[in-house]
Amino acid sequence: MPDDFERMWTDLAPVGRSATSGGYFRQPFASAERELAAWFVEQCAARGLRVESDDFGNVVGWWDVGDGPAVLTGSHLDSVLDGGAYDGPLGVVAALAAVDLMRSRGVVPNRPVGVSVFVEEEGSRFGLACLGSRLATGATSWESARELRDRDGVPLGDVVGGGSSTLLDGVGTFVELHVEQGRDLVDRGAAIGVASEIWPHGRYRFDFTGSANHAGTTRMEDRQDPMLTYAMTALAANKQARVAGQRATFGRIAVEPNGTNAVPSRVTAWLDARCSTDDALASLVDEITRQGSERAGRDGTSLSVTAESVSGSVAFSPALAADVAADHEGGDWPVIPTQAGHDAGILSAAGIPTAMLFVRNPTGISHSPLEEASVADCLVGVSALADTLDRLAR
Template sequence: MTDTVSSLLAEIADVGTDPQRGGYTRPVYSGAELDLRSWFVAHAQKRGLDVETDRNGIIWAWHGGVGDGAVVTGSHLDSVPGGGAYDGPLGVASALVAFDQLGVRGVAGRRAIAVFPEEEGARFGVACLGSRLLTGAIDPDRARSLTDTDGVTFAEAARRNGLDPAHLGPDAETLARIGTFVELHVEQGRGLVDLERPVAVASSILGHGRWRIAVSGEGNHAGTTLMADRRDPMVAAALLVAEVRRLARAVPDARATVGRLVPVPGGTNVIASRVDLWLDVRHPDDAVTRRLVDEVGRAARGLATEEGCTAEMTEESFSSTVDFDPRLRDRLADVLDAAPRLGTGAGHDAGVLKDHVPTAMLFVRNPTGVSHAPAEQVEDADAEIGAAALADSLETLLRR
């Protein structure tokens, strides 16, 4: 039986299900994500592809031998907490099916599928960590020192999974093997729904970043501390969440989100001593993103002071606005029956690679328009259309 995208995704439908949040929780190097990596390797080897894992944890599956200038596709297998079934795995499954179709068509040429680790940044806080390490977009010492919520460093997690932390970092030799990179991804919005089209070519990615704000006060007893005597960072943090929304609404095309808030120590009868919250800000203009973040920082310090607390903001990651290669974008759009061009507010490994190799993205219709949540969806027919579109794109690039 020939594999389809739908049949491949059905094989992993029970991996990493989250009974509490719904959807899937598959952080990098968790049992679930490792199971998915093994699943991919097994399918790549079944197809006769040469599989290797590089020193940054990226899996490569090669057709036509390892070498420079290959046409590469791929995506990731990790997820956000309680994420959907398609963000990442759709691109990996579609790549396998596209390679099958290229084989049937008799298309020659060196090509590879890449699976990048920690694209979501859900465990160690920096999105697209694998591609950032590959390209030198993050300092290796910083990457090694990143910690998860259990205090495990990325260096420790890498070592446990067969990598040498000392060798993490820029890899010009591996990067040179990518002649062109095309990433297929579920659309994380309603653009294709509104256009009534199954596939689009990406035009751009909004500039975006993550910042941690630590609001510090005085931990104390919830029953014995009078309201007038409190220095409660939770109050300042709550006020700041509402202020983030107000500030972002005042800036056209801006998006600002506080999606995670962690009180320390976190007891129900304890006034917190510190509250950490994470801010995500996005805008097409990087200067506007920076200005909005500065405004949030000033607001955080002011609101903290009013509550007798302090606030400190730390940048965890920032990616500038990406405009994909217009010639490559238009070439693929023409091949795909004048596919529409769509921008996106979501970050991707393709955006990190863009400054180093010619890069493009394909989006597949999501009928709900919901992503990073269990309601994320792709119809079976659209999944197969997407894989065929990816095969067409890769064939065009391989035939030059």
């Protein structure tokens, strides 16, 4: 008998967990995440699911029943640096448990059902979010992706073979279950929600260049200090996003030479920006760039901005969302937008009808050890996903 939800969850809990923060470090193609990937293959085998992998590290466990277009469900196993337990793994573990629940209920789908794991969803190692699903759908070519490098300079092409993927060839519908990354469901008093859309979002590298110099002997007026240009730009980004009701974050920075007694020669910082419309996103980034460049002129530094990845707005199929959300015991599930990117957005943009289920997060916090979901809500999520697969695979 395969492990049940709680047993699976308990088994995964220690893998890649920091004893200091309680957060998770599950970087793609590194030890903790690879341990989870191996665990996933074992769990598929225990359920008699046929395992199919592609050349990018994406994996599907197939329940080969019925015929016609398959229904795929799953999420990812990687985490951001010091992330929470739920973002990603909850959708994978819930998918395996949902298969078990359907079987225990005697449900035999009329279509094949697959449980999927896409690699590097967070983009925390190679800088491009949803990398696995982008490669599987062809949204990103292997030729361009293979040269992406991690912080140690290792190219993606050195850690995975690359080539092609046929995982999605027979897929008619995709469903991703995910912990909510805000407090909408808490506010609505609902354990489960359905996604309406994903806000457009992008990552932009801001390179501020100045001149290294001695921090003691260099007069303030003789400096070209890129840290100052950066600091003003970070404050401007926050202010612009607040004023416009959008989101802008500088959460990652690299300084050269990063010595206490040296004025830096260079500050590189990454802007994460998300807006309700594509136009609003472009305007926000333009305005932040304009203010940063103006300050650079005053600081004697320079600023160049590179868009590392930009994802346009994704509207999930309204009909599918309505179908998934309607007619449940206790009423319809709320349909809500999300500002977070997901593999579901990539598959939807590739033309695969896609839905997302969210499980309530009492803290509303994500990408943090404080991310949370109750066992009760997770089990409601498993049941909701089983119901949804049952509907979609009829």
